[in-house]
Amino acid sequence: MVGPEIERLIQLLAKLPGMGPRSARRAALHMLKRRDTVMTPLAAALTETAEKIRPCTTCGNLSTQDPCAICTDPRRDGGLLCVVEEVADLWALERAAAFGGRYHVLGGTLSALDGVGPEDLNIQSLVARVTDGQVREVILATNATVEGQTTAHYITDRLAETGCTVTRLAHGVPVGGELDYLDDGTLSAALKSRRPL
């Protein structure tokens, strides 16, 4: 009795991460009650984004331009390349505003179980960018998971012959973290990488 249009909207909303059928229904009703302030603007934003946003052919970032704003920004250091798994990781690093170089988005990690090989990721284009010669240092910022570390090792091997410096993010105690709640692996890593005060 809800009607096929609303039913379809609920089904589509329920596919979003963090949403289920129940919260999708709540969201749909919320929007139907705020047609002009929420629903129509959201529909317009979705249509516009779907039309305009494309992956940057240089780095894999999502942008309205190609190459993207980061790749074309002259204030960013083209000699520093930060390799991340996903665009979400790039966004996280940009939010931290601690990196002034450029990025390379792999689009995932190597995974024998899921059948993801090197040719499924943007690794060939990374090697090509580094071989071009402008890049001084590649910072591997893949996740600290088994897949992320495997991918990092593979890329290190692939970049060995280019002579480019390859580094990875430090492991250790998160800022604001309490030792009591940390896992053994992080604690061992933090101890091993201890630094003089």
Add this chain to the structure above:
Amino acid sequence: MVGPEIERLIQLLAKLPGMGPRSARRAALHMLKRRDTVMTPLAAALTETAEKIRPCTTCGNLSTQDPCAICTDPRRDGGLLCVVEEVADLWALERAAAFGGRYHVLGGTLSALDGVGPEDLNIQSLVARVTDGQVREVILATNATVEGQTTAHYITDRLAETGCTVTRLAHGVPVGGELDYLDDGTLSAALKSRRPL
């Protein structure tokens, strides 16, 4: 560096109930990666729903038709009127598929604190529907909250002169509920309304 289009999409998504800035970002990225299967269909569904769905002028239900499918369904008993606060409550009752009459959506509850008076709710139209004479029984299905019960009492008073039977949903132990976890009010209500086996 995310770009104004994506930034605006994230802001709009973050306004949905159950979503925050973080989950909105995840949802936006999820959609950007699945442009054709998720993003474009969702945009289309939102546009279509925003254009087509209107509140039924008879009962307040949301529908593409006016009067809505429930109000025009000849198989439903026009002599039974179930009064609910919101369309969400109507949907919940329809999911239970336990009611064969028609509805009346108030659009909220009386609330002195929030400045919601009888004229802000669809109470006048309810009285008019009942006065028309077809309705045998009005079932008050407002929430079992202070506001819901206040509204129910107010409506009972307003309908007193129409001579129509007014009932309310039973209070008691939820099906599948454990006594140990129930609050005192529910247990007292369940005891008071006990029935012979």
